[in-house]
Amino acid sequence: MIKKLCLSLLLSVNLVPSALADSLPERIDFFTELFDYASASKTYDIRDLQSSFPTKLLSPDSMLPQTANYPLKDIQQLYQLSKTCNGKLPLSPLITEPLVFTRSVCKGVKLNTRWFSRSALIHPGGGTYAARYIQKFPEEHETLKKFMHIKERTDEVGDELLTTLQQMDDETISSLIAGSIMFMDREQLWLRRGDYYHVFDKSVWSNNVEKAGLSLSIRSDSASCFVQRGNICWDVEDHSQILRFSMIVLVIANIMLVAGWAVYRWNSKRQEMRSRMLVLQILTHELRTPIASLSLTVEGFRREFEHLPETVYDEFRRLCEDTRRLRQLAEASKDYLQSDNQQLATDWIPSVEEWLLFKIEDEFPEGVAFKINQDVSAKINVYWLGTCVDNLIRNAVKYGVAPVTLDVQTGDSKLTIRVTDNGKLTSRDWSNLRKPFVSKSGLGLGLTIVESMVGRMGGKMKLIGPPTTFILEIPCETDVASR
Incomplete structure (x- = not known):
């Protein structure tokens, strides 16, 4: 079950379109190929757009004073002349056309349409000649509106393209003037294919962005831009x-x-x-x-x-x-x-010291040193505790290094029994010694039984050293010894 889960996860991460293996520009090209251009929501002929709206009538810079094309001093003199209709005339030949226009307006002389069509369209002070002219002659509005900047024209019912252009920000207009292969306008994507711009809604292009494994943002909203197309910054889709x-x-x-x-x-x-x-x-x-x-x-x-x-x-x-x-x-x-979860039966022994001395003298005549801090009577399981002590002493005598010592510390509610020899075992050897059927000559099985019985009696067993010392801590009731 877990192997199947891991396999399906790896497949879901790796199963992505083949385009994701390409470079970022190649992915962008793949993205443009995903569109059905015949189903675009709008299509505009670039040639018609350029003839109806020349670059000067689209550019945001056209609305600013044209200091790059005319001397600033001459522009200032021309401005004073347009306000007062008298004064010193600019001498620069570059100001000839604006000067003719200004003197005509001051004198109330009308200019024909051909003059506007042959003019530079944009007044040195910013804005178009046509927009300034209809302020003097408003009846000429319909005739001259085609020579006005899109920002100067009022909304005209039925002219969807003009309304769209007027709503574009400066960066979008700049992308349109540059003939960019693509740009974004208010969540609508404009894609250039040949001499036509095809407009697609977000519901269409967002799906294709995901299929191509890309992410996009508007240039003005991005701190960095890896690949720019128009006003769009492209990056690889974030899979973090x-x-x-x-x-x-x-x-x-x-x-x-x-x-x-x-x-x-x-x-x-x-x-x-x-x-x-x-x-x-x-x-x-x-x-x-x-x-x-x-x-x-x-x-x-x-x-x-x-x-x-x-x-x-x-x-x-x-x-x-x-x-x-x-x-x-x-x-x-x-x-x-037969009683895995029950404590073993216990009985009172009148003297712990006498009981252990008899066991040592009877079982180990070769001699085992015995020490006890204070003799007490205790309520213990005589057989199993005696077996545990007997097992530890036999192991020390048989496998350890003489001398062997049995040290007993009695307390109010506990017996602590230590069996010590001069061996080199440490606490790190305990995990191997306690394995049943592993240690030599049944040593592991004996220690396993001892540990198990000590646990059944509610006690603890541990090994420290060197010297090799096995410690049994047996909780029990104690009282004054009686012999």
Whole structure:
């Protein structure tokens, strides 16, 4: 399931149009090829547009004083002459045409249409001759309006092109005058194809922008411009959101994979331990019959004890003790294996010191040093705690380095038991030592059982060193020792 999710995510990121592999200019060319020019909302013939609206009548600069074409001093004199109709005349030959116009207006002499058509159209002070002329002769408006700048003309019903041009900003007009291959006007895209401009609405061009893998903005709104066409700045479509989403999904998928692997490993280990516990349960159950039979045999020998020769008394005593221990082990194992979530039964021992000294002297005659801070009576599970201590001491004697010391610290509600030898084990070795069926000679299995039993008694077990020291912390009720 997770593999399919990752595969579909990678495919969704990589499945983009082939145009996305091209350079930015090539993508823009691909974008222009996506349009159906026959379905454009409007189409304008560039030749008709240029004949109806010459560049001078479109350019925003035409409305400003023409200081680049005429001396500033002559423009100022011409302005004074137009206001007062007398004064010193400009001497520059460049002012001849504006001077003729000004003197005609001052004298009230009308100029014919041919004069305007042959003129430069734009007055040195900015604006057209025609617009200034109809202020004096308003009846000539209809005749001369075609010589007026688009900003000077009033809205005319039915002239859609004029209205569109008047609503364009200066940057858009400049793009139109330059004959740009494309430019944007109030969310309408103008595309040039041959001698025609085709106009497309946003619903059309925005889809094609997405298909080409592009993003656009108006030049005046952009701090930087990678590729400019008209008043449009083009850039590659920003996929940062997709990449961010992809990264989040991949991280989540990885977390799910790791979590799934961890759960699988945990379940495998748990199933393995259950299988081994089942084997132990079967063995414990099957051992009860021969142990019971052995107990009956020992009981028969006991009844005939007075008829036994004295030479076998010690062997018979050991046989009785071993039989008793086997019976205790079988019962304790049955109790342990059948009650996973219950604490083990506990009993009071009058003296911890006496109990442990007897165990050491009886089980380890080779000698184990014993220390205790204060003797107390304690309520513990005698069999399993004794087994744990016995296991640790045997491991220290067999695998450790002499001498071996058993150190007991008693408290109001806890016993702390330390088994120490001069070995070099440290806490880092604990994870390997505790693995059942891994360590040599059953050491790992023994430590696993000890740790498990300590946990069942509500305690903790740990390893520190060097020197090698196993520590058991057993919570229990304690009282004054009584011997």
